[in-house]
Amino acid sequence: MRKFKSIGIAGLGLLGGSVALAAKSNGLVSEIFGYTRSPETLKRACNLGIVDRPFTDFSEMVKRAEFVFLAGPISVNLEFAKNILKVKPSLLFTDVGSTKKAITDLVEKLFPNGNFFAGSHPMAGSEKRGIDEARKDLFTGRTVIVTPVKNSDTLAVGTIRNFWESIGAKTVIMSAEKHDEICCYTSHLPHLLAFLLVKMIEKKLSDSDVLACMGPGFRDTTRIAASDQEIWAEIFISNKKNMLLAIKNFKLELKQIEQMIEKNDIESLKKWIEKVRQMRNGI
């Protein structure tokens, strides 16, 4: 278990804050550095004791930190990575974004002769957001997908995996491409459909009868529809190719069900649902 003198967190939301808390509570770090664009959030992170040393300049934090986590929205993380190349290309760093190909492609392009980066995607997201929701046990028992890039330093990849495991997570190594394709179906499309389900009742929300008809099914299915717009708009666009294909496949499947309903084809519907039910029970 490698211990760090300092870990720098860029982007102080639920994930960034929780990484800091977990690192501290597991004795992995002496000092947490923090950078974020909003002065209020930076101050709040210090007041909560999550950040020990605030930075108002990202480059300054990069110069001084031993290990940096990029925990901003995807597009901001890309800017952070560009900055790292300029300031300290030998820095050990990772990001915690929900898509991995965009940052992987960038790092491969910017650091063609080797780098100390691998992407991370902790399967521990939440519809909650902000530094006040940070928890030291957010990653306990969760899986973190680690995506090395071409010419990732092997030791660096090991250190990143080791960090996650030292705070109680399991790690799985995967290519960024495969990660983005799979997560499109296990996370991005589910978020899109949850958003759409809530949007569909927009005009009915003032009717108390509608609230009366909401059971636990609706609440669970749409829990993630309370997720942050900055993060999710970027995920959808950043995983555009997979998203558009998934939507296309989804519409084909929906069309089949629509036709079964139209034709009152109850037997086909039953068979289809039974198959799905068994798949779901097997997960």
Place this chain on the structure above:
Amino acid sequence: MRKFKSIGIAGLGLLGGSVALAAKSNGLVSEIFGYTRSPETLKRACNLGIVDRPFTDFSEMVKRAEFVFLAGPISVNLEFAKNILKVKPSLLFTDVGSTKKAITDLVEKLFPNGNFFAGSHPMAGSEKRGIDEARKDLFTGRTVIVTPVKNSDTLAVGTIRNFWESIGAKTVIMSAEKHDEICCYTSHLPHLLAFLLVKMIEKKLSDSDVLACMGPGFRDTTRIAASDQEIWAEIFISNKKNMLLAIKNFKLELKQIEQMIEKNDIESLKKWIEKVRQMRNGI
């Protein structure tokens, strides 16, 4: 609080069994009669102490019971209602099906000169099923939508409401038509989308990387995809008109999002998600 000498339950699954347990534990009934098509289930319900007196003939149970709950699949409940008209049109009865217009239309047609029926839809469903999942507190704190029909006896409607309230539920009176329209959006479409989300990963389920990429979002969003095929195929067909309209509206909304993603229109996506997020937080 009216007490019954006997309550008959036709259809012994999660809902039927839970009605029996709740009625008993709240002291609302002396004896529970039970009827279901499967001899094994009937025996199991007796062994569990849920049913005191089993019937192998529905008409026999109708003749002897003071109050009957129809808790089978929708199409079976319709057959039960037809039978009640023949055997004992003065019987106090309700059903617990998830769509209300089909049974309402039938009762209005069969009992045009008055009846002792109102539909019930407890918002307490679950992906769990079967008599072994029955719980005496399934309805505690839940809402039950009660749907009277034309010429429902006022006293009968009051007794049915009162029964639900006596076992800890809240009741809301609604027309069957409005109920089915609303539940299409708060329950039926969410179930359909949850089924589809699981179906989309059918070919990927043997890949352990896919399981690694499933976070709590996927699990919550698809929990109801483990729901029973007999019940859900019937709900979709029974609420066909609303379902087809909801699917049509859903596809229109999906098309807009698809276009935003295609055009990299991140600002529109953010605005759209933010609006949805606020709606969801307000529920």
